[in-house]
Amino acid sequence: MKNAYEELTDHFCKIGDLQHVYAITSWDEAAMMPSGGGEARGKALATLGVMIHELTVSSEIGDWLDTCSNLELDEWQQANLREIRREYESATCLPSALVRESSLAASKCEQAWRSAREDNDWNRIKPLLEDVVAWARESATVRSEKTGLGKYDSLLETFEPGMRSAKVDELFAGLKTFLPEFAEQVIAEQACRETYSPGDHFPVDRQRDLGLKVMQVLGFDFEHGRLDVSHHPFCGGVKEDVRITTRYTTDNFFESLMAVIHETGHAMYEQGRPEGWDGQPVGVARSMGVHESQSLMMEMQAGRSKEFISFLAPVIREVFGASGSDPAWSAENLHHLYVRVERGLIRVDADEVTYPLHVILRYEIEKALIEGEVEVTHIPDLWDEKMMTYLKRDTRGDYKDGCLQDVHWHAGLFGYFPTYTLGAMMAAQQFAAAKREMPDILDQLSQGNVGDLLGWVRKNIHQRASLYTVSDLMTKATGEDLNEQFFVEHLKARYLPG
Amino acid sequence: MKNAYEELTDHFCKIGDLQHVYAITSWDEAAMMPSGGGEARGKALATLGVMIHELTVSSEIGDWLDTCSNLELDEWQQANLREIRREYESATCLPSALVRESSLAASKCEQAWRSAREDNDWNRIKPLLEDVVAWARESATVRSEKTGLGKYDSLLETFEPGMRSAKVDELFAGLKTFLPEFAEQVIAEQACRETYSPGDHFPVDRQRDLGLKVMQVLGFDFEHGRLDVSHHPFCGGVKEDVRITTRYTTDNFFESLMAVIHETGHAMYEQGRPEGWDGQPVGVARSMGVHESQSLMMEMQAGRSKEFISFLAPVIREVFGASGSDPAWSAENLHHLYVRVERGLIRVDADEVTYPLHVILRYEIEKALIEGEVEVTHIPDLWDEKMMTYLKRDTRGDYKDGCLQDVHWHAGLFGYFPTYTLGAMMAAQQFAAAKREMPDILDQLSQGNVGDLLGWVRKNIHQRASLYTVSDLMTKATGEDLNEQFFVEHLKARYLPG
Numbered sequence: 003m004k005n006a007y008e009e010l011t012d013h014f015c016k017i018g019d020l021q022h023v024y025a026i027t028s029w030d031e032a033a034m035m036p037s038g039g040g041e042a043r044g045k046a047l048a049t050l051g052v053m054i055h056e057l058t059v060s061s062e063i064g065d066w067l068d069t070c071s072n073l074e075l076d077e078w079q080q081a082n083l084r085e086i087r088r089e090y091e092s093a094t095c096l097p098s099a100l101v102r103e104s105s106l107a108a109s110k111c112e113q114a115w116r117s118a119r120e121d122n123d124w125n126r127i128k129p130l131l132e133d134v135v136a137w138a139r140e141s142a143t144v145r146s147e148k149t150g151l152g153k154y155d156s157l158l159e160t161f162e163p164g165m166r167s168a169k170v171d172e173l174f175a176g177l178k179t180f181l182p183e184f185a186e187q188v189i190a191e192q193a194c195r196e197t198y199s200p201g202d203h204f205p206v207d208r209q210r211d212l213g214l215k216v217m218q219v220l221g222f223d224f225e226h227g228r229l230d231v232s233h234h235p236f237c238g239g240v241k242e243d244v245r246i247t248t249r250y251t252t253d254n255f256f257e258s259l260m261a262v263i264h265e266t267g268h269a270m271y272e273q274g275r276p277e278g279w280d281g282q283p284v285g286v287a288r289s290m291g292v293h294e295s296q297s298l299m300m301e302m303q304a305g306r307s308k309e310f311i312s313f314l315a316p317v318i319r320e321v322f323g324a325s326g327s328d329p330a331w332s333a334e335n336l337h338h339l340y341v342r343v344e345r346g347l348i349r350v351d352a353d354e355v356t357y358p359l360h361v362i363l364r365y366e367i368e369k370a371l372i373e374g375e376v377e378v379t380h381i382p383d384l385w386d387e388k389m390m391t392y393l394k395r396d397t398r399g400d401y402k403d404g405c406l407q408d409v410h411w412h413a414g415l416f417g418y419f420p421t422y423t424l425g426a427m428m429a430a431q432q433f434a435a436a437k438r439e440m441p442d443i444l445d446q447l448s449q450g451n452v453g454d455l456l457g458w459v460r461k462n463i464h465q466r467a468s469l470y471t472v473s474d475l476m477t478k479a480t481g482e483d484l485n486e487q488f489f490v491e492h493l494k495a496r497y498l499p500g
Numbered sequence: 501m502k503n504a505y506e507e508l509t510d511h512f513c514k515i516g517d518l519q520h521v522y523a524i525t526s527w528d529e530a531a532m533m534p535s536g537g538g539e540a541r542g543k544a545l546a547t548l549g550v551m552i553h554e555l556t557v558s559s560e561i562g563d564w565l566d567t568c569s570n571l572e573l574d575e576w577q578q579a580n581l582r583e584i585r586r587e588y589e590s591a592t593c594l595p596s597a598l599v600r601e602s603s604l605a606a607s608k609c610e611q612a613w614r615s616a617r618e619d620n621d622w623n624r625i626k627p628l629l630e631d632v633v634a635w636a637r638e639s640a641t642v643r644s645e646k647t648g649l650g651k652y653d654s655l656l657e658t659f660e661p662g663m664r665s666a667k668v669d670e671l672f673a674g675l676k677t678f679l680p681e682f683a684e685q686v687i688a689e690q691a692c693r694e695t696y697s698p699g700d701h702f703p704v705d706r707q708r709d710l711g712l713k714v715m716q717v718l719g720f721d722f723e724h725g726r727l728d729v730s731h732h733p734f735c736g737g738v739k740e741d742v743r744i745t746t747r748y749t750t751d752n753f754f755e756s757l758m759a760v761i762h763e764t765g766h767a768m769y770e771q772g773r774p775e776g777w778d779g780q781p782v783g784v785a786r787s788m789g790v791h792e793s794q795s796l797m798m799e800m801q802a803g804r805s806k807e808f809i810s811f812l813a814p815v816i817r818e819v820f821g822a823s824g825s826d827p828a829w830s831a832e833n834l835h836h837l838y839v840r841v842e843r844g845l846i847r848v849d850a851d852e853v854t855y856p857l858h859v860i861l862r863y864e865i866e867k868a869l870i871e872g873e874v875e876v877t878h879i880p881d882l883w884d885e886k887m888m889t890y891l892k893r894d895t896r897g898d899y900k901d902g903c904l905q906d907v908h909w910h911a912g913l914f915g916y917f918p919t920y921t922l923g924a925m926m927a928a929q930q931f932a933a934a935k936r937e938m939p940d941i942l943d944q945l946s947q948g949n950v951g952d953l954l955g956w957v958r959k960n961i962h963q964r965a966s967l968y969t970v971s972d973l974m975t976k977a978t979g980e981d982l983n984e985q986f987f988v989e990h991l992k993a994r995y996l997p998g
Binding site for chain 2: 016030039041045048049053226241
């Protein structure tokens with residue numbers, strides 16, 4: 003007879019199998035499905051989603067968890083129980099009517115958002131977003147009562163377990179004062195140097211070849227994954243079969259290449275998680291922030307380093323049949339193009355210096371929204387004010403490139419934004435630790451050798467999956483809890499080395 | 501409150517949603533998945549398959565079916581109830597231990613079969629196939645007791661509802677005597693005419709373009725489907741998003757093109773089924789035979805007609821940059837190549853004249869196996885004997901191209917083979933009926949106009965889904981029940997017109 007722990011693992015194995023099918027079918031929806039298949043697909047995935055949810059809130063889980071306290075379990079099994087409990091409590095703490103209403107409101111708002119954004123129409127979206135925020139506040143209140151966390155923290159917890167807004171405030175405080183001034187200096191500095199455009203016609207098949215080559219260099223396992231195309235780049239699929247996507251425009255190769263490197267970072271985390279934990283909560287990625295740290299490790303720490311670009315330059319030239327004597331195709335020029343800083347309006351297009359400012363702006367607004375300190379109607383003014391403060395850009399009346407640019411809030415996601423910048427900080431701190439252990443890691447990158455870096459993240463991050471809390475994970479990997487200094491030092495060294 | 505009929509349709513809607521996800525994920529497995537993903541995928545699909553099966557045998561269905569007798573239902577709803585009952589009884593009549601053991605034995609045999617076939621090793625597969633046959637006999641016995649059908653008929657019923665081996669014997673009797681002699685005459689006749697090879701290098705991307713063009717001509721709806729590549733061509737996906745595949749060899753374009761036309765025929769049936777029956781048994785394809793009739797309608801009746809090839813020839817030439825003055829690329833030569841008859845060893849490579857002989861051979865052996873009249877150990881000798889009788893080919897010792905060539909028996913599929921030739925007969929009978937109604941249908945094909953033909957199958961076959969039994973469907977569509985004469989006449993007219 004199976005004991006309660008074995009019952010739990012069997013149950014989550016089953017959930018994992020259904021999640022596998024869900025993940026592949028979702029990838030298909032984004033990367034393969036013809037447009038006419040959308041309605042039936044949405045319905046089919048919703049049905050499967052409900053079945054997965056029902057299995058996750060099954061009361062048997064509670065019973066098995068209660069019984070488990072008597073069992074002797076090893077460290078991984080105990081961590082698995084901890085994660086199962088967290089997931090179960092998080093899934094069961096909201097009444098199902100609340101879950102349903104929130105999801106309906108979000109789906110309605112998200113659908114309207116697509117066209118409202120195009121039409122720059124804030125008034126059309128406002129009442130729908132007010133509904134979404136009302137339900138998010140209600141969810142936060144219920145979660146807060148059950149967990150004892152603050153309201154915003156109870157939502158943040160669902161994306162970044164263990165993280166609290168007091169800590170985020172601390173981490174962001176330094177950046178908030180440092181970055182605006184720093185960005186200005188970098189922009190002034192970069193204005194003095196000449197850069198050259200390598201042209202504006204890059205066939206998609208060549209760009210794809212380049213992406214595949216770089217994935218190979220980064221250690222992507224093509225026996226367990228693929229590269230395809232979708233509207234927005236993402237990393238999907240399952241650990242055993244990771245599906246990353248990029249998108250191509252023929253007028254430049256910069257974006258598709260860095261998107262591939264970024265998503266490959268996510269993919270390496272998935273491919274590198276320990277085997278034998280199918281569907282078990284301890285075996286999955288630790289948090290959104292940690293996941294982002296792995297993509298930024300590849301894209302920002304390694305990918306845009308002068309060393310790696312010096313390795314990439316001849317590879318890129320060969321793919322596009324360009325000459326090394328053309329200054330536009332020199333490693334130096336390509337590096338300059340890849341570290342160019344601009345105060346733009348759009349978060350997803352931002353460089354790593356200004357990106358955190360976009361995140362902090364959103365974090366501050368969403369926290370105040372959830373805590374009930376501001377209302378939806380205040381969002382545009384707050385946005386304009388903060389854009390002016392942080393990035394000196396006037397966005398008044400430009401909702402499209404302002405508060406309507408991201409899907410997150412319209413889809414009911416509050417507490418997600420900070421994880422982008424937490425990930426950037428984690429990546430810098432991890433890379434610094436790896437460099438301390440292996441001082442020649444940048445030299446290796448200039449040879450296109452990522453083996454040691456990959457070994458380091460495999461051992462310190464990937465293979466640990468959700469064994470430790472984020473805080474413990476960072477401390478074990480880097481010797482200290484997360485702090486923003488490594489990120490700041492990284493930016494200084496890369497952008498104002500003088 | 502929902503009545504019992506509504507409960508049933510909701511339940512089957514849910515099953516349909518899960519089947520949608522299953523279908524897309526299975527397509528992905530064959531067309532997209534990297535090899536390393538296989539193990540996890542197999543497990544995930546097995547779990548989903550079990551959930552679908554559990555929903556299909558749920559005892560609530562029986563209760564709802566009982567209550568439904570009091571309801572007033574229209575013709576479609578009554579047919580839906582009939583099909584639900586058939587599916588429910590078919591799914592519940594075997595004890596689950598028997599289902600599990602059969603499936604394990606088949607999976608073991610199928611896996612071993614792949615390498616045993618390559619190694620021409622009959623003795624390795626024999627004991628495993630004996631297991632599979634033992635379980636198939638047991639299933640047939642249980643089904644036979646529950647349904648009152650004969651043993652083999654109770655398996656045939658699961659692929660071709662309403663069809664009985666007595667009727668198959670009758671239909672095949674004429675072919676069995678007619679075809680061997682006829683094939684000989686055709687081969688002799690064809691030996692006298694000269695054919696020319698159009699070369700042996702056909703780039704895959706051109707072949708793909710050609711396939712897409714022809715799909716367009718045949719009316720495939722690309723808003724609701726795709727063309728991709730897999731090891732064996734198939735038609736998968738769902739009605740709203742039909743996924744067909746082909747395979748390419750660069751040394752000829754004949755096979756990939758006809759595979760595309762064949763699978764497009766299957767796809768047109770799926771795309772043409774009535775809307776609004778998501779997951780309902782009355783809304784799905786009628787039977788394997790009827791499905792095959794739709795693929796053969798496109799491939800054999802229309803696709804290989806002199807008229808359609810005369811339309812295709814310039815399209816093909818344009819794709820491959822060939823000249824119309826080259827005799828190898830003339831419509832006449834291409835038609836000759838497409839109707840060439842040969843007594844080959846391999847069923848899937850056979851032309852439409854010899855194909856039924858391959859099927860009859862298998863049908864006779866599998867019927868005798870299930871009825872307990874012969875044993876697995878007799879298969880090779882029976883095979884050799886029948887190959888000699890029907891196709892004058894000596895296959896002694898050649899298991900690879902003999903009784904090991906097909907996956908069906910090794911995968912536990914008995915009662916499937918006859919549906920190929922039933923489909924060929926249905927297609928001929930349907931095409932003859934369409935031609936009677938619209939005598940210029942072949943003229944239209946020579947213009948690349950399939951509109952009237954498609955309209956005919958849409959109205960008479962596709963839109964009726966599973967509303968009628970196969971026998972009623974054929975009678976309503978063609979004025980009489982299925983018989984072999986139209987197929988025989990078709991072969992005579994095409995292959996020995998003199």
